[in-house]
Amino acid sequence: MFMTVAILGAGKLGEALLSGMIRSGHDPDDLFVTARRSERAEELSARHGVQALSNPIAAARASVLILTVKPQDMTALVDEIAAVVTPEHLVVSVAAGITTTYLEQRLAAGTPVVRVMTNTPVLVDEAMSVISAGVHASEDHLRRTEDLLAPVGKVVRVPEAQQDAVTALSGSGPAYFFYLVESMIDAGILLGIPRAVAAQLLVQTAVGAAVMLRDSGEHPVMLREAVTSPGGTTINAIRELEKHGVRAALLAAIEAARDRSCALASG
Numbered sequence: 412m413f414m415t416v417a418i419l420g421a422g423k424l425g426e427a428l429l430s431g432m433i434r435s436g437h438d439p440d441d442l443f444v445t446a447r448r449s450e451r452a453e454e455l456s457a458r459h460g461v462q463a464l465s466n467p468i469a470a471a472r473a474s475v476l477i478l479t480v481k482p483q484d485m486t487a488l489v490d491e492i493a494a495v496v497t498p499e500h501l502v503v504s505v506a507a508g509i510t511t512t513y514l515e516q517r518l519a520a521g522t523p524v525v526r527v528m529t530n531t532p533v534l535v536d537e538a539m540s541v542i543s544a545g546v547h548a549s550e551d552h553l554r555r556t557e558d559l560l561a562p563v564g565k566v567v568r569v570p571e572a573q574q575d576a577v578t579a580l581s582g583s584g585p586a587y588f589f590y591l592v593e594s595m596i597d598a599g600i601l602l603g604i605p606r607a608v609a610a611q612l613l614v615q616t617a618v619g620a621a622v623m624l625r626d627s628g629e630h631p632v633m634l635r636e637a638v639t640s641p642g643g644t645t646i647n648a649i650r651e652l653e654k655h656g657v658r659a660a661l662l663a664a665i666e667a668a669r670d671r672s673c674a675l676a677s678g
Contacts, residue, residue: 414441414474414558415441415442415472415474416437416441416442416443416475416477416559417443417464417469417470417473417475417477418442418444418445418477419445419466419476419477419478419479419488419492420466420480420481420488421444421445421446421451421455421479424533425444425477426455426459427533427534427563428479429444429455429461430459431533431563432559434562439459439460440462442461443464443472443473444459444461444463444464445463445464445465446463452464466488467492467494470495470496473500474499475500475503475555476492476496476500476501476502476503477503477505478502478504478505479505479506480506481506482506482508482509482675485504490517496518496519497519497522498519498520498521498547500522501552501556502514502518502523502525503524504526504527505527505528505529507672507675508578508672508676511524511526511543511544511546515545522547523545523548523549524545524547524548525543525544525548525552526545526574527540527542527556527560528541528574528578529541529563529564529582530581530582530583530585531585533564536562536563537564538563539564539565539581539584540560540563540564541566541568542557542566542567542568543568543571544571545571553568575669575672575673578669578672579666579667579669579671583665583668587664587665588617592613596613620634635649
């Protein structure tokens, strides 16, 4: 499907989306990019062969606008482009906590808006992106959004009411895994393994476990039990995790992240 796309406020996330679209066959001549700093915009233009423009000009020329600014910068961006945005545009927001209603109220009546929560593995084309339709977004708008995000990972749809939970679960999720791996590397050092070796062991273990989860179709409980021999090392480790309330701590942590996302969304 032909689309002219403007990525407004392109940082690392915006550049990852831009790169993914080009790799999937999107013509760079149909892609526009803006950035807060002119040097950054020129760098993106030179690296990817796209046009670097001002926010209003890029918005006027494109049919799809991807808003990738930080949440605190969204109002300023919307104020800058509102005069040129029409219901013929598709507006895709990837700013955490910014609701479709927030944008719909500030843009021309009837403008279709799709809200996206993605995560940092977008930088390695392994993102988990979750999309929700605003009041005026149709099935076609959702499919177009999925087409834009598919080159950089998986895409699923949820009702917008679930986006704060999504933010807590998969948006912040990579940090939880990094935290766990960091802790396990420290454990390896405590047991006398050099840091570099411990890191290599844990990174590959994490990759292998993730691939098994993705490709086996097995419930994580079944995969864990396959490693847990009666009276063995693993069950003793699991006992200590349960004794220290690790499962309850994870539940509480993700709930706290959801609550914070709700607070940010409400201003």
